Amino acid sequence: MNYERSREFLKELEKPTIIYHKDADGVCSSALLQEMVSGNALPNNGPGIQLGEDLLESLKDSESVVFLDIPVDQLSVTEELDQKVFVLDHHPPEKDLTDGNILHENPRFNDAEKYLPASYLVFRLLEDKKEVAWKAGVGVVGDHGVEDCQDLFEIIAEENPDVVREGEYTYEDIKEGKLGMIADMIEASKVVEGLDGIRKAQKVIKEASEPNDVFSTDLKDFYEIYMKELEIEKEKFEREAEYFSKSNSYLYEINSEYSLVSDLATSMSNQKPEAVVIVYERSREGMKISGRCQSGRIDVSEIIKYAVKGHGSGGGHPQAAGGFVKKDKEKVALERFRERLEGVS
Ligand SMILES: [Mn+2]
Structure with a gap:
């Protein structure tokens, strides 16, 4: 993962269309990327990691494209695009797409064991934006990546001591705190309202200036509906x-x-x-x-x-x-x- 090369590449993109994975890490990494590039962010809309035909077709008209947190090297989408494409991913890579117009970054190219979610990588790209570190924390805990991202949680503990307490940062502690709850709220948005929910969640994360802002939005309602429905199903599971x-x-x-x-x-x-x-x-x-x-x-x-x-x-x-x-x-x-x-x- 070469951060400097990525920054240089991103600087040359004018208003890229950002396609992000429809989960907490995708939502948070795209919201963070919008701190440094202006451009529309859209969730991938196919089943799993796939992109729908309509979305792929619409990408052909955009000036440039960024794929965040999506293993597009397992798909054939970049073959159909001839503009500049930046791929930032952390899933086990199948191949390196870097070639001519495409820059493909994945920390696993150098270290197969390192688990650094996309939100962490975009936060590192930003440099000097400590006040939004908590957004990366949400994506990281959503992807179970706390262990290898200790330096991030140190920054969050300094910036938002009411959200993350200084000390050892374990997945369990972070998951049970406010950042874990926000990650669950993003998941709940998807469960309750599908892609519309994910889009709303992305907007909420992008516009929030601190974690507490998130708790007074629609996401809170989605979370309550979700928790209630999950409880009902858990009881039914036990019986049936x-x-x-x-x-x-x-x-x-x-x-x-x-x-x-x-x-x-x-x-x-x-x-x-x-x-x-x-x-x-x-x-x-x-x-x-x-x-x-x-x-x-x-x-x-x-x-x-x-x-x-x-x-x-x-x-x-x-x-x-x-x-x-x-x-x-x-x-x-x-x-x-x-x-x-x-x-x-
Ligand atoms: Mn991810």
């Missing part, structure tokens, strides 16, 4: 999930007007770290799946890949993974889950 005692596993179908599949899986897994938790939701398009096993006792990524094989896609980490099954193949996938969860011990 199929339990497989031999493997200590749960299989649960969620049916909510909000998109809570992965949040419910995370939440139940926090309560039952030894158990395998599989949550799924059917829709007109097919079936979305989220799996967790906090202790790592059983590799959920492997189980999901097995269940969706030939009928969709899936993957992730051993402790946390996701998948999707095409319409009319839900039954096949569920039978495979049951077969595996009954058998594994």
Whole structure:
């Protein structure tokens, strides 16, 4: 990651369109980048890391493009753009896109083990903007990146001592504090209002001058709706999930007007770290799946890949993974889950 080279490259861009990942890190890194470049910021609008056709088409007319927190090296979008493109990402890279008009920065090119979320990287690009360090803190805690970003939290503790106390900065402490709550509020905006919610959250973070500003916005309402709905689903999970005692596993179908599949899986897994938790939701398009096993006792990524094989896609980490099954193949996938969860011990 060469900060000086990135600054030079960004200086040459006039009003780039900034495409950011639709999560707390994407929201915060784009709000921070708007401190140094003027340009519109839009969330990526496809499923997962994808960009919708309409968004990609509209990018062809913009002067230049910045991709933030999106592993576009796994997509083919940059091949379709001939203007200047800056890619700033921290996901495990598949290839280096740097070439002619494209500058691709990722700290993992030099150090595969370093985990520095996009918000941290953009904050470092800014230089001398300590008053907005807390925005980077929100993105970093949203991405579980506190450990490798200790220097950032030292700055926040100096600037906002009421928000982060000086000392050791652990994920648990930061998550439980105001910065963690703001990260959850951004997530809640997406769950409750989808992309509109994410856009509102981005605007709120961009305009806020201190963390407390965020607590008197729409985001607070989204957060309350979200927490209430999550509580209802957690209770239903306890009553209705199929339990497989031999493997200590749960299989649960969620049916909510909000998109809570992965949040419910995370939440139940926090309560039952030894158990395998599989949550799924059917829709007109097919079936979305989220799996967790906090202790790592059983590799959920492997189980999901097995269940969706030939009928969709899936993957992730051993402790946390996701998948999707095409319409009319839900039954096949569920039978495979049951077969595996009954058998594994
Ligand atoms: Mn990120």
